Amino acid sequence: MKKAIIIGAGMGGLATALRLRHLGFEVVVLEKQAQPGGRSNVIQEDGYRVDTGPTILVMKNTFEELYRSIGQDFEQRLKLVQLDPNYRIYYHDGTSLDLFSNMARLAQEVEKVAPGSAQRLFRFIGESAKKYELGMDFVDRNYARITDLANPEAGWRLLRTSAHQNLYRQVARFFNFNDKLAKAFSFHSMFLGLSPFDALAMYSLITYADLALGMWYPKGGIYSIVEDMVSLALGMGIEIRTQAPVEQICVENGRVQGVALASGERLGADLVISNADLPYTYRKLLAPQFRKAYSDHRLGRMHYACSGFLMYLGVDRIYPHLRHQSLYFAEDYKANLDAIFKYKTLPEDPSFHLSVPTVTDPSLAPAGHSLIYVLAPMPNLDAKLDWETAAPLVREKLLNRLEKIIAPDLRRHIVWERQYIPPDWERDINAPLGTAFGSLSQGFFQSAYFRPHNKSYEVEGLYFVGQGTYPGIGMPMVMISSRLVTERIVKEWKLSSLLS
Numbered sequence: 001m002k003k004a005i006i007i008g009a010g011m012g013g014l015a016t017a018l019r020l021r022h023l024g025f026e027v028v029v030l031e032k033q034a035q036p037g038g039r040s041n042v043i044q045e046d047g048y049r050v051d052t053g054p055t056i057l058v059m060k061n062t063f064e065e066l067y068r069s070i071g072q073d074f075e076q077r078l079k080l081v082q083l084d085p086n087y088r089i090y091y092h093d094g095t096s097l098d099l100f101s102n103m104a105r106l107a108q109e110v111e112k113v114a115p116g117s118a119q120r121l122f123r124f125i126g127e128s129a130k131k132y133e134l135g136m137d138f139v140d141r142n143y144a145r146i147t148d149l150a151n152p153e154a155g156w157r158l159l160r161t162s163a164h165q166n167l168y169r170q171v172a173r174f175f176n177f178n179d180k181l182a183k184a185f186s187f188h189s190m191f192l193g194l195s196p197f198d199a200l201a202m203y204s205l206i207t208y209a210d211l212a213l214g215m216w217y218p219k220g221g222i223y224s225i226v227e228d229m230v231s232l233a234l235g236m237g238i239e240i241r242t243q244a245p246v247e248q249i250c251v252e253n254g255r256v257q258g259v260a261l262a263s264g265e266r267l268g269a270d271l272v273i274s275n276a277d278l279p280y281t282y283r284k285l286l287a288p289q290f291r292k293a294y295s296d297h298r299l300g301r302m303h304y305a306c307s308g309f310l311m312y313l314g315v316d317r318i319y320p321h322l323r324h325q326s327l328y329f330a331e332d333y334k335a336n337l338d339a340i341f342k343y344k345t346l347p348e349d350p351s352f353h354l355s356v357p358t359v360t361d362p363s364l365a366p367a368g369h370s371l372i373y374v375l376a377p378m379p380n381l382d383a384k385l386d387w388e389t390a391a392p393l394v395r396e397k398l399l400n401r402l403e404k405i406i407a408p409d410l411r412r413h414i415v416w417e418r419q420y421i422p423p424d425w426e427r428d429i430n431a432p433l434g435t436a437f438g439s440l441s442q443g444f445f446q447s448a449y450f451r452p453h454n455k456s457y458e459v460e461g462l463y464f465v466g467q468g469t470y471p472g473i474g475m476p477m478v479m480i481s482s483r484l485v486t487e488r489i490v491k492e493w494k495l496s497s498l499l500s
């Protein structure tokens with residue numbers, strides 16, 4: 001039996017482990033942390049259970065595909081609830097807008113903000129649908145050479161949908177330059193660690209996926225998916241070793257031999273698949289002579305995504321006016337994003353994502369309590385901020401705003417609190433520059449063919465999976481990444497006979 005070692009038990013590592021085991025490999029997953037999940041993790045304490053990373057599940061079809069591929073049923077194993085509205089948007093002036101998946105209700109909402117906008121909304125959704133279809137052509141494939149990108153039909157459609165234009169400007173034009181609507185329909189690129197002021201209009205495809213394919217919540221939170229994947233893995237005979245950091249990928253005669261752990265132990269394997277951040281894997285786990293294409297110089301010149309400040313609060317109140325998912329947009333949204341991406345300073349009035357999962361699932365907190373998750377995008381560690389002093393400042397700013405949105409005496413009701421700040425990602429999961437959603441930002445020249453490929457061309461038997469390779473950042477992309485790398489392994493190892 002061929003043996004595969006997977007470095008990292010993030011969602012991509014776990015998904016690949018399941019797929020390879022199903023194909024007949026012996027699989028060992030080595031995880032640095034005490035529990036699997038990587039960026040998708042959980043804190044369970046004092047009766048609270050909070051997802052520390054992702055809370056928004058879209059494109060659930062990508063999870064369904066994974067489960068189907070190993071003979072399981074995602075919907076049957078996880079209790080999923082559709083959220084509608086997907087989000088409530090709060091603006092600085094105290095007004096709000098609900099982004100419903102139900103198009104009639106969404107049209108009513110945009111009409112409230114700017115009468116006559118419903119028609120513009122439907123045109124925007126129609127154009128975004130075309131971008132989604134076009135984008136998926138580029139997302140859903142392995143790349144070998146640059147000509148794989150050269151699809152004249154796709155190029156023509158790219159121009160016709162103006163997907164190459166600037167995202168914010170294009171969305172603003174759709175909505176007749178109404179600032180509130182432009183913000184509400186362009187922020188989604190932030191999930192890729194990209195400012196909508198810098199992103200390609202192509203990324204309206206995420207807005208489309210979000211609104212048209214729906215947003216889902218698994219009972220128990222996103223970490224229930226990780227728990228379910230782990231339970232399937234153990235049942236299938238996959239070995240998952242936690243607190244087992246890998247220190248080196250061992251190579252001989254151009255072939256991968258296995259890995260060396262920080263403990264000094266060596267494990268042999270026919271294949272190594274790294275789910276650890278890709279720039280980190282190249283820089284720290286592979287000796288320079290085996291990564292001439294990814295020298296320290298080149299890795300240093302790549303564009304890294306933003307980080308985030310996370311605050312998790314347990315409060316002894318229930319606030320019936322809250323939605324499960326919300327966003328707050330600063331009045332000067334551009335200044336907020338420029339602070340994060342351009343000037344690398346603390347934003348004056350941070351925009352943030354607010355999630356109150358107890359709205360849907362009270363079991364996540366003691367009876368009568370709420371769980372509040374706040375994620376404010378922040379500059380990555382390139383900014384050289386002193387987070388010891390910055391964290392309390394950011395906390396105060398966020399609480400001031402939350403008291404306007406939730407309740408003026410919110411501070412008095414906080415009975416449990418945890419934080420996660422940019423240096424924590426670097427320390428805990430080896431995320432370069434403490435990048436939160438994923439390490440490499442997803443501009444044109446770090447997407448599709450131009451994103452680091454899911455195999456090493458210099459070391460035979462070494463592959464990559466997860467947000468650092470293509471398609472990119474976010475749980476659905478990582479699910480697709482696990483399929484793409486498995487397809488590549490099957491093709492290169494001539495395992496098609498095992499693929500019945």
Ligand SMILES: Cc1cc2nc3c(=O)[nH]c(=O)nc-3n(C[C@H](O)[C@H](O)[C@H](O)COP(=O)(O)OP(=O)(O)OC[C@H]3O[C@@H](n4cnc5c(N)ncnc54)[C@H](O)[C@@H]3O)c2cc1C
Binds near residue numbers: 030
């Ligand atoms: C705060 C936050 C909010 C997010 N929100 C969303 C959202 O709402 N929706 C969404 O779809 N996505 C969201 N994302 C993004 C999503 O979580 C990630 O893109 C995705 O989970 C990355 O998965 P991955 O498979 O690439 O592995 P990762 O989660 O990056 O895991 C990599 C694993 O490798 C391990 N590792 C690293 N080095 C070593 C080593 N030397 N030895 C052994 N193990 C090692 C790490 O400990 C880690 O467990 C969010 C991310 C964050 C942080």
